Amino acid sequence: MSEFERISEHIYVMHAEQEADRPLLAAVVGRSRTLLIDGGNSSAHAQTFRDYLEREGVRRPDMMVLTHHHWDHSFGLAEWSLPAIAQRQTAEILRGYAGLDWNEAALDGLIAEGKMSERTRSDMHVEYKGDLTKIRVEEPNIVFERFIDVDLGGLTCEIRYVGGDHASDSCVVFVKEEGTLFLGDALSPSVYGGPMAYTTGKFLALLDTIFAYGANVLVESHGRPVTREEFYHDVRRYEQLARQVLRHGRDRSAIERDLRVDLGLNAEAELPQDLQEAIEYFMNGLEK
Ligand SMILES: [Zn+2]
Structure with missing residues (x-):
């Protein structure tokens, strides 16, 4: 409908x-x-x-x-x-x-x-x-x-x-x-x-451009459609992920470990489904 x-x-x-x-x-x-x-x-x-x-x-x-x-x-x-x-x-x-x-x-x-x-x-x-x-x-x-x-x-x-x-x-x-x-x-x-x-470079550059509009x-x-607060809350997790990929490259377990810390999750917690998929996409981007 x-x-x-x-x-x-x-x-x-x-x-x-x-x-x-x-x-x-x-x-x-x-x-x-x-x-x-x-x-x-x-x-x-x-x-x-x-x-x-x-x-x-x-x-x-x-x-x-x-x-x-x-x-x-x-x-x-x-x-x-x-x-x-x-x-x-x-x-x-x-x-x-x-x-x-x-x-x-x-x-x-x-x-x-x-x-x-x-x-x-x-x-x-x-x-x-x-x-x-x-x-x-x-x-x-x-x-x-x-x-x-x-x-x-x-x-x-x-x-x-x-x-x-x-x-x-x-x-x-x-x-x-x-x-x-x-x-x-x-x-x-x-x-x-x-x-x-x-790719981390394109993704982070785009976020900067978007944030600048306020x-x-x-x-x-x-x-x-989402409010600024909803958008920032959601996209900030992806930004943290992109920064961990920049830091750790292909070391997926290090990315997941530090991302849990960023998100305030405990060491055994499962990462949300959307972020697990996004990790996959960033790993694919590293192959390029
Ligand atoms: Zn399209």
């Missing part, structure tokens, strides 16, 4: 969904313009959000920004067919995807090249009901390199290229007057072209 929420006076969202791995979509509504953040993974996904915005009487979207090129964020753009802002790499990759004849063979090729995965295939099959020929990809037409600001009328969206492990083209969107920061998937590990991985609300595309 799709779930919608007006998370602040000017921001409407359609929450992320487990099925087919649909990410959160957002509409930021200023006095004179409405900006969409991400297009959705299909026409159906885009339509569901558009119907909600119409029911709410929200000003029609004027433009869109893509947080990165991944299909679940970008393939819905064709349905909206709006002026779309994207980082240069995002635009280049989507231009390539727009020129493909979409079917199983095309997807086989992308998986072989490490640009998509078997997980992508199963999610696409759910979203497109087994028929990949229904996929339509449109390329963005407003391209920036490092940052671009969008004035929506009394509301400014600062779009900034941040990169990171998940996708080399990741961007964040800061709705300045509301103090809301959209992170896309930037803080997630890499998902294509090998086992999921984090945002009140932070929104990750596959999670729920």
Whole structure:
């Protein structure tokens, strides 16, 4: 079931969904313009959000920004067919995807090249009901390199290229007057072209960038919006982990031992499941 929420006076969202791995979509509504953040993974996904915005009487979207090129964020753009802002790499990759004849063979090729995965295939099959020929990809037409600001009328969206492990083209969107920061998937590990991985350098640099915004609300595309306090509480554990990986390298038992101390756990305690997975991702990152 799709779930919608007006998370602040000017921001409407359609929450992320487990099925087919649909990410959160957002509409930021200023006095004179409405900006969409991400297009959705299909026409159906885009339509569901558009119907909600119409029911709410929200000003029609004027433009869109893509947080990165991944299909679940970008393939819905064709349905909206709006002026779309994207980082240069995002635009280049989507231009390539727009020129493909979409079917199983095309997807086989992308998986072989490490640009998509078997997980992508199963999610696409759910979203497109087994028929990949229904996929339509449109390329963005407003391209920036490092940052671009969008004035929506009394509301400014600062779009900034941040990169990171998940996708080399990741961007964040800061709705300045509301103090809301959209992170896309930037803080997630890499998902294509090998086992999921984090690298300490990219992860810690990204955290510094994010913390510097001092945002009140932070929104990750596959999670729920959280307050600054909730975000810092959660992410601080990952920061401690990354620092232990820097210190101990491949010595996993030393990492686990010192992380328990950092977290105030006793020496025999089991580490939380998410951190155990994250250790695995950091170890994979060391192989790189
Ligand atoms: Zn992604």
